Amino acid sequence: MEEIKIAVAAANFSHAFPAQMFTLLQAALKPGQSILQCSTAGMADSEKDRLEKILDKNAPAALIGICIKPDEATVKKYLNAGAPVILIDEEMEGASTVTTDNFTGGFLAGDYLARSGRKKIGVVSGRMRIEGGFNAMQRVSGFVKALSDNGLTMPEAGLIEVVNYSYNDGVEAMAKFMDDKTGLDGVFCAAGDMCALGMLKTARERGISIPASMAIIGYDDIDVARTSRPALTTIRQPIDRMAAAAYELAVAGKESAKNPQKIAFNPEIVKRVSA
Numbered sequence: 285m286e287e288i289k290i291a292v293a294a295a296n297f298s299h300a301f302p303a304q305m306f307t308l309l310q311a312a313l314k315p316g317q318s319i320l321q322c323s324t325a326g327m328a329d330s331e332k333d334r335l336e337k338i339l340d341k342n343a344p345a346a347l348i349g350i351c352i353k354p355d356e357a358t359v360k361k362y363l364n365a366g367a368p369v370i371l372i373d374e375e376m377e378g379a380s381t382v383t384t385d386n387f388t389g390g391f392l393a394g395d396y397l398a399r400s401g402r403k404k405i406g407v408v409s410g411r412m413r414i415e416g417g418f419n420a421m422q423r424v425s426g427f428v429k430a431l432s433d434n435g436l437t438m439p440e441a442g443l444i445e446v447v448n449y450s451y452n453d454g455v456e457a458m459a460k461f462m463d464d465k466t467g468l469d470g471v472f473c474a475a476g477d478m479c480a481l482g483m484l485k486t487a488r489e490r491g492i493s494i495p496a497s498m499a500i501i502g503y504d505d506i507d508v509a510r511t512s513r514p515a516l517t518t519i520r521q522p523i524d525r526m527a528a529a530a531y532e533l534a535v536a537g538k539e540s541a542k543n544p545q546k547i548a549f550n551p552e553i554v555k556r557v558s559a
Contacts, residue, residue, distance in 0.1 A: 288317045290534050291338050294350035295325040299449055300478040300506050301523075302350045305372060308527035309348065317535070320344055324352060332358050339365060346370065346534035351419065354379075368540035370533045372526060373419040380544040382530045386419045389519045389551035390426025393472040393501045396517075396553055398434035402470030402499055405431060406442035408457045408483070409474045410449055420445075423474040423503065441466050449475045454482025462490055470499040470559070477502035477509045477518055484512055484558065499559035514557035522549050 292309055294302035310319060320342055324331040332355040338344060339362055347354075347362050348370045359369050359378050369379040373386070397405050407427055410420035424443070431438060441464050446453035453475065461468055473480035480502030487494050494500060494514055502509060505520035529547045533540045 288535065289320050289342055289344045290317065290531075291320045291322060291335070291342070291344040291347045292350065293322040293324055293331075293335060293338075293347065293352060293354075295323070295352055296448070297321065297323055299476075301449070301476060301504055304506060304523055305350050305527055305530075308524055309531055312528060312531040331355070336361060339367065343367075345537055346540070348372065348530050348534055349374065349379075353418070363541050366538040366541055368533060368537065368544070370530045370540075372530055375418055375546075378544060380533050380540060381546045381548075382526050382533070383419070383547070384521045384526070384549045384551045386422035386551075387426035387429075389503060389521070390423035390428075390472070390474060391430045392426075392551060392553045393423075393474070393503070393519055394427040394430030395434065397470040397472065397499055397501065397559060398431060398436055400470075400499065400559065403436065404439045404442070404466070404468050405436065405470040405472065406439065406444070406461060406466060406468045407472045407474055408444050408446060408454065408479060411445045411447065420474065427472050427474065439466060439468065442468065446475050446479060449479055451478050451482040451485075454479035454484075455486050456482075458483040458486035458490075462486070462492070468498060471501070473500060473502045475503070477504045477506045477516060480516055480518070480558075481508065481512050484514070484516070488513070495557065495559050501553075501559045505554050509554075510556070512558075517556045517559035518554050519551050520554045521551055525549055 502518035
């Protein structure tokens with residue numbers, strides 16, 4: 285039996301969300317199936333070149349992109365080869381999308397912070413106005429709508445955009461909020477739980493009481509969110525169900541390529557100690 289190869293691409297698999305998604309996709313494989321892993325950041329080749337080389341050299345049955353937005357010509361090339369393109373937390377014509385409702389996720393966070401009495405609420409987000417900024421823009425839009433519905437606006441200097449969604453990004457973002465004397469009493473870390481954990485570290489070092497002086501909400505509900513100090517309130521994505529949906533679309537092959545779908549799951553707030 286011919287081996288079925290699925291290309292899985294992300295900018296950087298060391299980040300928490302792509303790493304967890306990759307692990308779940310690996311676990312879903314059946315006998316005779318394998319994954320071709322492709323990191324697209326920090327390479328001499330462009331993302332377009334790398335993805336097209338994988339297609340030309342390995343002829344994968346499908347491409348799953350995690351938080352990336354391939355070039356339009358690249359998507360068409362995969363589809364013409366009968367290989368569906370499945371994008372997790374992104375959208376592209378001709379490709380299937382698997383996501384959570386990021387707008388609702390942002391709204392849940394903003395509404396929770398506002399209803400708990402927070403008045404100056406900021407947000408740490410991934411970059412929004414770039415290729416691959418789909419989830420960041422949606423989360424911040426939902427957050428801003430929630431503030432508006434509660435009679436609040438985002439304070440001046442209340443938005444920080446980060447590049448890597450990383451722990452160090454969170455450390456630096458919280459330090460900037462403190463150094464700029466923003467007076468925030470709540471922050472939604474739309475850039476994910478790992479970034480939020482970095483914020484908690486800086487808060488501990490600066491003597492900021494969480495949640496008494498500042499409430500923090502993350503996004504994703506990765507495993508370490510339960511054991512952080514304090515335990516992190518967050519917006520949960522059903523990552524296992526997202527991975528399963530992406531896998532099923534990938535192995536559907538040509539049928540999936542002809543009939544792209546959008547599958548959106550509902551997020552939920554997980555209340556712990558940080559907010």
